[in-house]
């Protein structure tokens with residue numbers, strides 16, 4: 456069961472900031488494609 460979860464996340468494409476290319480931590484909201492450093496309100 457646990458292995459299935461790991462495989463699920465491994466198969467997910469890494470979410471990267473579209474501005475600087477840094478790998479982003481999975482966030483609950485997906486309204487932005489840039490990291491916190493690049494995201495300006």
Ligand SMILES: [Zn+2]
Pocket residue numbers: 472473474475476477489490491492493494
């Ligand atoms: Zn960025």
